[in-house]
Structure formats: C-alpha cells, structure tokens
Amino acid sequence: MIPSMNRNISSPEGAWFGDRAVDPSEKTGLVRGVFDRVASRYDLMNDLMSAGVHRVWKARFIRDLNPRPHEALLDVAAGTGDIATGWRSSGGGPAILCDINEAMLSQGRDRAMDRGKLSGMSWAVGNAECLPFPDRSFDAYTIAFGLRNVTDIDAALCEARRVLKPGGRFFCLEFSRVAILPLRKIYDAYSEAVIPRLGALIAQDRDAYAYLVESIRRFPTQEVLIERMERAGFAFISYRNLSAGIAAIHRARRI
C-alpha cells in the first residue's frame, strides 16, 4: 500500500471541482483527467479562448520576472513549457519544469525537442503540494495558470516558499477578478457561453472547458490571494492586474 500522505486539506477550493462538490481526495485526479484529455489541443485552445492575449500576459510575466543567467528556475504547473521557454530565451539560467500531468509535460518536452531548445531545461512530474525538491533550491518559482487547479492552494504556497532560496522570488500568473463591474459581466457571459462551446468544437471536450470556466470563478480574488501568501510566510507581496484583472501577476519573496 502507498503510505498515506497525512495531509489536512485546508484550502476551501479542495471541496470543489468547478461547480461540483467533490471529496477533496478526488479533486487532484479529476483535474489531472481534464488535462490528460485536452493536452494535445491545450495551446490552440488557449489562443482561441483569449484571442492570443495569454501570450501578451506571459510576455509581461517574463519581463517582470527579470530572468538572470546564474539563476535557477522551478516552473510548476509548467504544462507545455511557455514560461520556462520564455525564461530561457530571455537569458535565464537552468529551468526545471514540473507538472502533475505527464501528458502535458511530455507534449512540452517533445515540442522543445522539435525546436532544438532542450538545453538548460529538464522535466519532472510532480505535485505542487509536495514537491520533489530540497529546501532552498531555487532563485525563482513560477506558476502560470496552475495554482487555480491545485487541490490545496495553501499547501502549494508553503511548498513554493520551502524550495525557494532566501531572497528567492515567487511569481504567479492566474486568472483573477475583473476590476470593472460592467466588464466583469460581459466577461462572465463570454466565458460561460463561449468557452465550453469552443472546447467542444476544438478539443471535443465540453466538460473540460466548463471546468476551466468554473475554476476561474472560484479562484480567490487578488486581495484574498495576497492574504494567503502572507499566511504561507511570503514577504514583499504585491500584484499587478492584466487586462483589467481578467488575469493578475502576484509576486513575493522568501526572506
């Protein structure tokens, strides 16, 4: 038998899979299933859903991150590798790409191979809540469009802090809360009506994309995420809204 992980799932998100109440022990597997099913179409879907804007957000994220050649990056929920690739091509040091989903990760590794961009990148399947890395190992930790899908967000934040060196920086890019009310209404209507249909059309998986929309709505707002980062022991916490808060970059340091 596998030893029990002895974790208390404290994050309120743990009990929800999108809008469906689930046992926290089930959520991790359900989310993995979503990404297993959509892995091969994930990048195309992101482009269609956001009209390409996710590329602009990621570019901003990399610029804020300010990669340096001697620094080591851990990119969690690395998926197909956009952030680590951006880090490397902007002069960042070695990057480890970690994701709970094997299908997404090998998709990204194959893509890096095809483009001849393997150097300085390595891949490991792992869970953001219990990372397979020693304490104080990395200069930078990134998680882009990943924290929302983690069962226990607070555990993931504590693990992020643990693996960072003192002075190391935490960067999170995630869908967030639209700051302007009329815009929020339009955005909600768009995401509820259009995204699952696009998912059905392109990835042949309406449910997977319905999950994505619902998980965005349930994710903590900018201010609540800041409180939870504080609780995880981070310092110098701040955030920047992107596209009026459709997404946000949260950043902090381990001291």
Add this chain to the structure above:
Amino acid sequence: MSEPDRKADPKLLEILVCPLTKGPLRYDAAAQELISERAGLAYPIRDGIPIMLADEARSLEDDAPGS
C-alpha cells in the same frame, strides 16, 4: 514513442528528493526507478521523465524481490 530510450537528465536526478519524506533517492538505472528507502517507494522514470507521485510509485514492501 519514436525514441523509447530517452535518458533522464543526470543533474535533475541529483537534485530530486522523495516528495513525501524529502529524503534522498537511489537511482536504479537498470529498472529506471528512483528509490526512496524511507517511504518504501520506487518512483518510475518513463521516457526519461521521473514521475515523482506517490500514487504512481511502486511499493517496495508489496513486491520487493526479498532481501
């Protein structure tokens, strides 16, 4: 699938620890496994990618060859 024997990055294997115990791992190159004695688990390496998840790991107690 076209390149079935991709090797895991040796530098990565050096840094990895057991996700449960955060203790050291022993690399079994023949079996393509990373063994955590303390957790009693062997983590598989598939297609050069270490799978560091307890629920994908082989339990050493259940089917150890006997020592």
